[in-house]
Amino acid sequence: MEDLKNQIENLKLNLSNIENKEYQNYFYSLISILDTMNDKLEELTVNQETIEENIKFMDDDLTDIQDELFEEVSIDELNDMEEEYTEVSCCHCGNIIFAEQTTLKNNSEIPCPYCNKNIKA
Numbered sequence: 780m781e782d783l784k785n786q787i788e789n790l791k792l793n794l795s796n797i798e799n800k801e802y803q804n805y806f807y808s809l810i811s812i813l814d815t816m817n818d819k820l821e822e823l824t825v826n827q828e829t830i831e832e833n834i835k836f837m838d839d840d841l842t843d844i845q846d847e848l849f850e851e852v853s854i855d856e857l858n859d860m861e862e863e864y865t866e867v868s869c870c871h872c873g874n875i876i877f878a879e880q881t882t883l884k885n886n887s888e889i890p891c892p893y894c895n896k897n898i899k900a
Contacts, residue, residue: 783820787813871896 790813794806864877872894882889888897 784817787817867898869894869896869898871898 791810794810797803797806863879865880865883867876867878867883868874869876869891872891874891874893876891876893876898878889878898883899887899889899890896891898
């Protein structure tokens with residue numbers, strides 16, 4: 780990036796040293812275009828670096844979430860979880876909900892997360 784900037788500066792210097800009045804306006808226009816392109820290129824470079832940094836942070840965050848979600852669970856822990864939860868079908872919308880058995884026993888009204896009606900009817 781710095782090399783390109785130096786080349787543009789050298790070209791601007793060389794063009795400004797040309798004393799032919801016939802082409803001077805063209806050279807000034809060319810210099811203006813090169814300056815604008817250089818500014819836009821710098822802006823794009825900064826934006827790309829920012830995006831790369833943000834993607835790295837998001838990747839790190841996703842890795843942490845994956846580690847939490849997919850931590851190793853033993854067969855015994857899975858069996859215990861299976862015994863604690865029961866699959867219940869909502870009598871209103873028919874969607875399946877997993878609820879703790881104690882919740883089903885201790886509550887007469889359990890709202891369905893899909894239709895908000897009592898799953899026990």
